[in-house]
Amino acid sequence: xxxxxxxxxxxxxxxxxxxxxxxxxxxxxxxxxxxxxxxxxxxxxxxxxxxxxxxxxxxxxxxxxxxxxxxxxxxxxxxxxxxxxxxxxxxxxxxxxxxxxxxxxxxxxxxxxxxxxxxxxxxxxxxxxxxxxxxxxxxxxxxxxxxxxxxxxxxxxxxxxxxxxxxxxxxxxxxxxxxxxxxxxxxxxxxxxxxxxxxxxxxxxxxxxxxxxxxxxxxxxxxxxxxxxxxxxxxxxxxxxxxxxxxxxxxxxxxxxxxxxxxxxxxxxxxxxxxxxxxxxxxxxxxxxxxxxxxxxxxxxxxxxxxxxxxxxxxxxxxxxxxxxxxxxxxxxxxxxxxxxxxxxxxxxxxxxxxxxxxxxxxxxxxxxxxxxxxxxxxxxxxxxxxxxxxxxxxxxxxxxxxxxxxxxxxxxxxxxxxxxxxxxxxxxxxxxxxxxxxxxxxxxxxxxxxxxxxxxxxxxxxxxxxxxxxx
Numbered sequence: 001x002x003x004x005x006x007x008x009x010x011x012x013x014x015x016x017x018x019x020x021x022x023x024x025x026x027x028x029x030x031x032x033x034x035x036x037x038x039x040x041x042x043x044x045x046x047x048x049x050x051x052x053x054x055x056x057x058x059x060x061x062x063x064x065x066x067x068x069x070x071x072x073x074x075x076x077x078x079x080x081x082x083x084x085x086x087x088x089x090x091x092x093x094x095x096x097x098x099x100x101x102x103x104x105x106x107x108x109x110x111x112x113x114x115x116x117x118x119x120x121x122x123x124x125x126x127x128x129x130x131x132x133x134x135x136x137x138x139x140x141x142x143x144x145x146x147x148x149x150x151x152x153x154x155x156x157x158x159x160x161x162x163x164x165x166x167x168x169x170x171x172x173x174x175x176x177x178x179x180x181x182x183x184x185x186x187x188x189x190x191x192x193x194x195x196x197x198x199x200x201x202x203x204x205x206x207x208x209x210x211x212x213x214x215x216x217x218x219x220x221x222x223x224x225x226x227x228x229x230x231x232x233x234x235x236x237x238x239x240x241x242x243x244x245x246x247x248x249x250x251x252x253x254x255x256x257x258x259x260x261x262x263x264x265x266x267x268x269x270x271x272x273x274x275x276x277x278x279x280x281x282x283x284x285x286x287x288x289x290x291x292x293x294x295x296x297x298x299x300x301x302x303x304x305x306x307x308x309x310x311x312x313x314x315x316x317x318x319x320x321x322x323x324x325x326x327x328x329x330x331x332x333x334x335x336x337x338x339x340x341x342x343x344x345x346x347x348x349x350x351x352x353x354x355x356x357x358x359x360x361x362x363x364x365x366x367x368x369x370x371x372x373x374x375x376x377x378x379x380x381x382x383x384x385x386x387x388x389x390x391x392x393x394x395x396x397x398x399x400x401x402x403x404x405x406x407x408x409x410x411x412x413x414x415x416x417x418x419x420x421x422x423x424x425x426x427x428x429x430x431x432x433x434x435x436x437x438x439x440x441x442x443x444x445x446x447x448x449x450x451x452x453x454x455x456x457x458x459x460x461x462x463x464x465x466x467x468x469x470x471x472x
Contacts, residue, residue: 005098007050012222015046018314019224022231031302034242034294036235038310039228045314046224102221109217123161130157130178138190144247145191148198155201165262168197171207181265189258192251195244205236238294245295256295263292333378333402336461337427339410339446340375343368345466346443349456363409363447364457366466370442372433374410375426377446377461378402382422387436394445395437398430405452406460411445412437 022042026033132155139145149155152174160179169175176197182190200206212229219225245252302310347353347365377400384390384399396413414434418424435442448457457463 008102008221011047011050012224014049015043015222015224015228018042018046019227019231023227026231030294031300032310033231033290034235034238035302035307036232036239038235038314039232041311041314043225043228105220106218109220113213113217124158124175126161127177128159128161130159132157135190135194138187138194141187142191145194145198148202149194152198152201165265166193166197168200169206171210174201174206179265181261185258185261188251188254189261192244192248192255192258195247196240199240199243200236203236203240205240208236209233234290237291241291241295242298242301245298252295256292259292259295333380333404333406333426335378335426337375337377338462338466339377339444340366340368340372340433340466343372343444343466345463349454349458362454363445364463366433366444366446366463368433368442368444370414370432370434373429374398374413374431374433374444376400376424376428376430377408377426377448378406379426380406380408380424382418382420382424382430383407385416385418385420385422393438395439396431396434400424400430405450407449408457409447409449411447412439412443414442 019042022032022038032038132149134157135149139149154173156170156173156175158175158177160177166179166182167177169177182193185193212225212232216225216229241255245255248255343366345364346367347361349361349364351361352359353361380400380402382398383401384397387396390397390399394411396411396416398410398413398416398418400408400410402408410430412433412435413431414436415432416430417432418430424430433442433444446457446461448455448460
């Protein structure tokens with residue numbers, strides 16, 4: 001749980017830096033403010049390093065656990081520090097409380113979204129449905145607009161009861177919301193606005209905006225998402241404006257006057273109308289003013305090679321996070337050692353014995369004199385050390401994480417010489433051989449795991465020098 005919180009913190013930090021850099025760059029280079037794909041790209045780049053990739057999804061076997069689940073988080077393979085949990089129970093509750101707070105905040109945000117949805121439905125019931133034929137005067141002399149409108153035969157027209165600006169909504173059923181002042185425009189102005197809103201439907205922008213709202217509600221603790229959503233909304237509107245002007249290149253001034261009327265109407269809208277526009281993502285006054293500036297003085301578009309260069313540059317933002325994760329998780333060891341300098345294998349992996357109720361042996365038993373030093377089979381970090389964390393039958397236990405998904409578990413130790421969280425080198429003494437727990441005599445029980453699954457230690461460790469004995 002502590003590892004999950006650490007991963008969330010790193011993601012919030014990285015995404016906030018990325019969003020802040022995007023905001024600064026968009027103010028300096030106007031072409032970036034017209035590129036909506038930048039926002040989801042930065043979100044993906046900031047999130048990728050912290051996804052639960054298979055090579056870091058390491059968990060302890062279920063039968064090892066006695067009361068606590070000390071599985072390693074699939075987000076970051078960091079030690080669970082069971083000794084710290086047992087010695088300081090009050091402080092150990094802090095990660096659980098933080099997780100509970102995050103979940104509670106997400107639940108409250110979702111409840112607020114549900115309340116907005118109910119208010120939306122109430123406004124929908126108060127609005128007046130209009131027949132599609134009312135748009136006929138505006139589209140009768142524009143065959144291209146007629147064809148585009150024909151792509152949405154189930155399109156609904158709704159008269160806004162609270163004022164505001166024109167916008168579209170809906171996913172399964174598209175709805176075009178029309179304010180009263182729309183009917184006071186000239187047919188040419190109505191055509192421009194219809195081109196704009198139908199293009200939003202074609203691009204599935206209402207679905208994108210809903211996805212952003214859900215993400216912001218679930219991850220309310222990350223302020224970067226609000227900044228990225230704002231950039232996406234502004235760039236989306238500006239990009240659609242540019243597309244409309246490419247269809248109607250001679251009507252730039254008329255389009256700007258129409259947008260000015262929309263700005264005035266938004267300032268004159270009732271609070272309910274402004275709330276409705278905010279929920280629909282139709283744009284704030286600042287967004288409309290930015291759109292007006294881009295219409296009157298359009299900036300140069302980014303060439304394809306520049307976009308590719310920017311994408312490559314953004315992807316390099318992953319490298320520091322990958323470096324941090326690699327440092328924490330570690331790579332698979334390149335060299336392995338035997339757990340004892342001298343000893344004999346008494347029972348191999350997979351052997352069946354009456355002592356184990358005819359169940360296949362889950363590891364390797366190495367027989368040696370009591371008090372023989374046990375060494376780490378590879379460099380790694382101590383996850384568990386001592387008794388009380390795993391099953392009592394295992395006695396004194398040391399669990400090491402070696403990175404790359406590899407873990408080794410040493411059981412029935414007589415003495416433990418390491419502490420949870422300690423970094424050990426290959427060959428470093430971690431304890432002495434004994435017969436703690438449930439045993440028939442002094443020996444070392446060694447298990448090796450890869451991505452949470454037991455594997456035969458003999459396939460990785462140089463145990464051939466320990467051959468020569470059978471039985472426990």
